[in-house]
Each structure stands twice: as C-alpha cells, then as structure tokens.
Amino acid sequence: MESKSAALNTPPGQDVPARFPLAEARTAPPQAGRRSALLLEHGSLELRYYAPRGTDPQTPHTRDEVYVVASGRGWFVRAEERVAFECGDALFVAAGVEHRFEDFSDDFATWVMFYGPEGGERPAT
Numbered sequence: 607m608e609s610k611s612a613a614l615n616t617p618p619g620q621d622v623p624a625r626f627p628l629a630e631a632r633t634a635p636p637q638a639g640r641r642s643a644l645l646l647e648h649g650s651l652e653l654r655y656y657a658p659r660g661t662d663p664q665t666p667h668t669r670d671e672v673y674v675v676a677s678g679r680g681w682f683v684r685a686e687e688r689v690a691f692e693c694g695d696a697l698f699v700a701a702g703v704e705h706r707f708e709d710f711s712d713d714f715a716t717w718v719m720f721y722g723p724e725g726g727e728r729p730a731t
Contacts, residue, residue, distance in 0.1 A: 622648055628676055631655035632715065642718055650721050657715035662707040670726045673697040674717040680710025701726030 626645050634643035634655055641663075646653035650669075655676075673682075679692040684705045691697060691707075699705045702725070707714065 622646060626653065631676070631717070632657070650723065652718075652720040654718040654720070655715065656718050658707065658710075659712075662710070664706050666702050666704050667699070667720065668724050668726075669701050669720045670722045671699050671701075672719045672721075673699075674719075676715045676717055678711040678714030680714055681708045682706075683708055 623646075631643065631645060632655070634645060636642060637644045637654075640654075641658065642654040642656040644652065644654055656673075673696065675691055675693050675695045675697070677693050679690070682689050682691050682697050682705070684697075684699055685703055688708075689697075701722075707716075
C-alpha cells in the first residue's frame with residue numbers, strides 16, 4: 607500500500623497537520639490503556655495531550671520526553687529535583703527517570719512529546 611505522501615506526491619511529513627489546536631487536544635479522548643490522548647505519530651515522535659486530575663500517577667517511561675505546559679501551574683518532580691512550572695514552560699525527562707506533577711492547579715494540562723529510541727538518547731561525548 608502506498609503511503610499518503612507517495613499517493614499525493616508530497617514530501618514526507620507534509621501529509622500530517624502542521625497545526626494541532628489546543629481546543630481540539632482538550633477534547634481528544636485518551637488512548638486505550640493510556641492517560642493521554644495520542645495526537646500524532648511521526649517517525650520516533652509521539653505528540654500527546656495529558657491533563658491529570660487530582661494526582662499524577664505516572665511511572666517512568668521508556669523514551670525521552672518533553673512537556674510543554676498548555677495551562678495551569680504547579681510543581682514538577684524529576685528524580686530528586688522539584689521545580690515550579692507555569693503555562694508556557696518546557697520540562698525535560700530522560701527515559702527511565704521517575705517523575706510526576708504535584709500540587710497542580712485544576713486547569714493543568716500539558717503537551718507531551720516522546721521521541722528517540724527505547725532507553726533514550728545517549729548524551730553527546
């Protein structure tokens with residue numbers, strides 16, 4: 607079967623939306639068995655939307671991830687670190703590192719981007 611890109615004779619990657627509106631992400635249902643909505647898969651990249659309520663029951667993930675806070679504020683715990691966050695902040699977690707959101711506002715929500723290989727990227731030497 608031809609990919610959509612080949613069928614339309616468009617460059618790879620241009621067969622996916624260029625924009626992911628926050629209003630649509632907020633209404634996207636969580637993926638079965640997950641706490642977040644899957645909005646895009648492209649190569650190793652997954653774009654998700656995550657909006658926990660009350661507590662954040664996350665466990666470490668197998669790939670590196672970046673969060674971009676879409677709304678709200680609170681505290682982000684990564685291993686032994688605890689940092690305040692607010693709307694617009696970006697947060698990074700390497701694969702396998704314990705992390706969670708704490709004491710967050712009722713309107714807290716974040717974009718989540720998983721990327722790279724299982725086990726995470728290796729630091730440059």
